[in-house]
Amino acid sequence: MDNSQHDKISSDHTHADIRELILQTDAPKDKAMLLILLKISESLEANTQMTHDVSIKLDEHLENYKKHETDDAVRVGSFKTGWRVISGILIILQGVGLMAIKSYSDQNAVTNTAVSQLQMDVKIIQERQNNGLK
Numbered sequence: 001m002d003n004s005q006h007d008k009i010s011s012d013h014t015h016a017d018i019r020e021l022i023l024q025t026d027a028p029k030d031k032a033m034l035l036i037l038l039k040i041s042e043s044l045e046a047n048t049q050m051t052h053d054v055s056i057k058l059d060e061h062l063e064n065y066k067k068h069e070t071d072d073a074v075r076v077g078s079f080k081t082g083w084r085v086i087s088g089i090l091i092i093l094q095g096v097g098l099m100a101i102k103s104y105s106d107q108n109a110v111t112n113t114a115v116s117q118l119q120m121d122v123k124i125i126q127e128r129q130n131n132g133l134k
Contacts, residue, residue, distance in 0.1 A: 014041060 018038045025031050
């Protein structure tokens, strides 16, 4: 038997005792006092039960809030991790892009040098052909 059952039995017993005293008492003043005492006792019992119910509901709400808070912390942590991964990928892509641009620039410089050399060779060949024909 838990405390709430024991308290309920005890209060029922107390209420029954007060009702019995009301029935046994002939003095109107004593009956009125016992009736007031019975109402006070019943009100206190109802108030105690209501307070107990509110306490249980408050505990449930607190437990749900803590669970929700934990879930939010996990969600925020995963978002932070996701942003870090995305940032890392963007940094890597920027590095690869810069390397590609540098490689293209280097190849372009080599190609320009080769074209310049070929243009000079063509010019020399044309000059030799022109000198040989005259």
